[in-house]
Amino acid sequence: MPARPQRPSVARRFARHRRGLVGGVVVAVMLVAGSLAPVLAPQSYSAQSLLNRLKPPSATHWLGTDGFGRDVLSRVIWGSRVSLEIGLVATTLALVVGTAVGSVAGYFGGATDTAIMRAADVFLSVPALFLILIVVALFGASLANTALVIALVTWAPVGRIVRSECLSLRNRDFVHAAAALGAGHARILGRHLLVNALPIVIVQASLLLGQTILIESGLSYLGLGAQPPLPSWGNMVVEGRQFLASAWWIATFPGLAIFVTVLGFNLFGDGLRDASDPTLRGHSP
Amino acid sequence: MEPGLRTYVLKRVGFAVLMLVGVSIILFTIMRLAPGGPEAVLIGGEFSQEAAAQIRQRLGLDRPLALQYLGWAGAALRGDLGRSFKTGDPVAALILDRLGPTVQLTFGALALALVVAVPLGVLAAVRRGTIWDTLGSAVALFGVSFPSFWLGIMLILLFSEVFHWLPPSGLSEYGREADLSARVRHAILPTLTLGLIQMASFMRFTRSSLLEVLRQDYVRTARAKGLGGGRVVWRHALRNALIPVVTVVGLSLPTLVGGAVLTETVFAWPGIGRLAVGAVFERDYPVIMGVNLMVATVVISANLLTDLAYCVIDPRISYR
Numbered sequence: 001m002p003a004r005p006q007r008p009s010v011a012r013r014f015a016r017h018r019r020g021l022v023g024g025v026v027v028a029v030m031l032v033a034g035s036l037a038p039v040l041a042p043q044s045y046s047a048q049s050l051l052n053r054l055k056p057p058s059a060t061h062w063l064g065t066d067g068f069g070r071d072v073l074s075r076v077i078w079g080s081r082v083s084l085e086i087g088l089v090a091t092t093l094a095l096v097v098g099t100a101v102g103s104v105a106g107y108f109g110g111a112t113d114t115a116i117m118r119a120a121d122v123f124l125s126v127p128a129l130f131l132i133l134i135v136v137a138l139f140g141a142s143l144a145n146t147a148l149v150i151a152l153v154t155w156a157p158v159g160r161i162v163r164s165e166c167l168s169l170r171n172r173d174f175v176h177a178a179a180a181l182g183a184g185h186a187r188i189l190g191r192h193l194l195v196n197a198l199p200i201v202i203v204q205a206s207l208l209l210g211q212t213i214l215i216e217s218g219l220s221y222l223g224l225g226a227q228p229p230l231p232s233w234g235n236m237v238v239e240g241r242q243f244l245a246s247a248w249w250i251a252t253f254p255g256l257a258i259f260v261t262v263l264g265f266n267l268f269g270d271g272l273r274d275a276s277d278p279t280l281r282g283h284s285p
Numbered sequence: 286m287e288p289g290l291r292t293y294v295l296k297r298v299g300f301a302v303l304m305l306v307g308v309s310i311i312l313f314t315i316m317r318l319a320p321g322g323p324e325a326v327l328i329g330g331e332f333s334q335e336a337a338a339q340i341r342q343r344l345g346l347d348r349p350l351a352l353q354y355l356g357w358a359g360a361a362l363r364g365d366l367g368r369s370f371k372t373g374d375p376v377a378a379l380i381l382d383r384l385g386p387t388v389q390l391t392f393g394a395l396a397l398a399l400v401v402a403v404p405l406g407v408l409a410a411v412r413r414g415t416i417w418d419t420l421g422s423a424v425a426l427f428g429v430s431f432p433s434f435w436l437g438i439m440l441i442l443l444f445s446e447v448f449h450w451l452p453p454s455g456l457s458e459y460g461r462e463a464d465l466s467a468r469v470r471h472a473i474l475p476t477l478t479l480g481l482i483q484m485a486s487f488m489r490f491t492r493s494s495l496l497e498v499l500r501q502d503y504v505r506t507a508r509a510k511g512l513g514g515g516r517v518v519w520r521h522a523l524r525n526a527l528i529p530v531v532t533v534v535g536l537s538l539p540t541l542v543g544g545a546v547l548t549e550t551v552f553a554w555p556g557i558g559r560l561a562v563g564a565v566f567e568r569d570y571p572v573i574m575g576v577n578l579m580v581a582t583v584v585i586s587a588n589l590l591t592d593l594a595y596c597v598i599d600p601r602i603s604y605r
Binding site for chain 1: 300304307308312315316319320321426427429430431432433434435438439441442446536538539540542543544546547550551561562565566568573576577580581584
């Protein structure tokens with residue numbers, strides 16, 4: 001039987017992975033900022049002050065103020081909530097669906113596999129943003145709708161990866177042994193295949209979180225995300241666009257927040273992948 | 286053509302057609318199931334139930350869903366995509382009008398991405414562990430982490446607002462539409478935005494695919510024959526390493542077109558993406574269907590062609 005991934009050694013390998021650690025720290029900071037926004041934000045995200053419009057970064061307003069005199073730093077901190085909430089919900093949904101569908105396809109093979117993978121092909125060939133745009137614009141930009149439709153277009157790559165992992169696992173001796181001992185399909189899938197496919201799923205989760213945050217910010221940019229005055233990084237960039245010539249900071253900082261967060265999730269995911277399977281180092285999906 | 290190959294080709298073409306039908310049915314159903322309809326946008330403000338019913342009847346929205354779809358699909362097969370709810374213009378004409386700028390933008394970005402990514406990927410693989418490799422991974426990492434719309438805005442900030450070198454938006458200046466140099470100057474920033482984002486996956490694939498090939502026996506043989514390093518890489522290894530890269534280019538079309546939606550919005554670029562965004566907000570169903578049908582056709586045909594090219598180029602791939 002192949003050894004289960006050994007936890008201490010994965011953790012130790014990750015601890016030596018400098019870029020992965022940087023990513024982990026960024027992710028942690030963003031999660032803390034999002035969850036503690038009411039405490040951390042120096043001001044309310046909606047407090048307007050027309051006397052303080054378009055003020056550049058200073059000691060009182062570290063990241064300056066926007067067209068309504070609102071504190072950009074506070075809005076960036078609050079904005080992380082929308083991105084992270086939708087990112088987490090959408091990624092969880094995509095992972096659950098992708099893992100379930102992919103493992104069933106990989107384990108049973110044959111016609112089941114063909115049917116499932118053809119369905120995945122359909123989802124891979126529709127330009128995702130078009131589909132999301134249509135659904136969100138027509139059904140409304142609620143958190144649930146947005147997360148659901150982002151999951152709808154992102155489950156397919158997860159499904160493919162889990163499928164190929166299960167395909168290679170199902171003919172291993174320990175799976176045959178479990179079957180010989182009388183384990184049913186559900187038990188083999190749950191106890192043996194999925195447990196072994198878990199490291200790959202976790203890595204995918206981190207990379208997918210970055211992607212879903214990018215998609216959400218794009219929707220916000222098109223006006224299909226959180227509605228003002230609730231700040232999201234995407235709608236802050238749009239508001240800053242009109243002041244680009246006079247107040248560069250309004251569009252710059254929220255965009256930077258998106259970039260750093262997504263970069264953090266990508267670095268974290270790469271680090272996890274290298275730590276869980278050193279042979280994959282440098283082989284990006 | 287061998288019988289096996291012919292069956293494979295027919296099967297793939299048949300499946301592509303099925304996929305197109307599937308995509309159109311899904312989109313059609315989603316749109317018609319959505320709450321609220323085009324009447325609210327067309328009338329604007331308060332309106333009576335009768336007025337709404339009248340408009341729905343005029344647009345044919347009161348018929349059963351299946352009939353509406355069959356009517357639309359039948360006309361589409363004859364090349365008639367219907368008329369815009371809003372302007373009354375034929376949808377096909379609206380799309381043709383916007384096609385040029387989008388094709389220019391996406392192909393420009395694709396070319397730029399390939400021209401930078403392939404050599405960089407080769408350098409990163411050949412000089413593994415050097416500064417080139419680090420630079421390559423940085424490009425790859427940044428490319429997948431940048432929000433394209435923000436990258437576009439930052440480029441505008443730098444090149445239009447600070448340095449005043451390049452125009453921030455539009456296809457050309459008013460009245461100078463035929464002036465090539467004006468058009469090129471307008472195209473630089475949007476093409477750069479879309480191209481930079483696209484570079485990442487091409488560069489990653491070139492690198493990992495070339496590393497894979499460089500480990501093969503025939504490469505060792507070529508080296509053992511005494512061929513120089515450069516010759517081995519360019520003549521022997523790269524040709525084989527580029528096969529998977531071709532697939533990635535085919536598969537990247539959906540992201541490229543999706544990216545064009547945001548890029549066109551940022552740069553006020555009059556292409557298909559902006560047409561689609563406008564149509565979605567105005568619930569202009571025929572335009573939404575038309576644009577999506579066209580985009581899906583392009584994407585699905587591109588994937589089909591890559592698959593077919595693949596099994597013609599590489600005799601080791603079995604077609605079943």
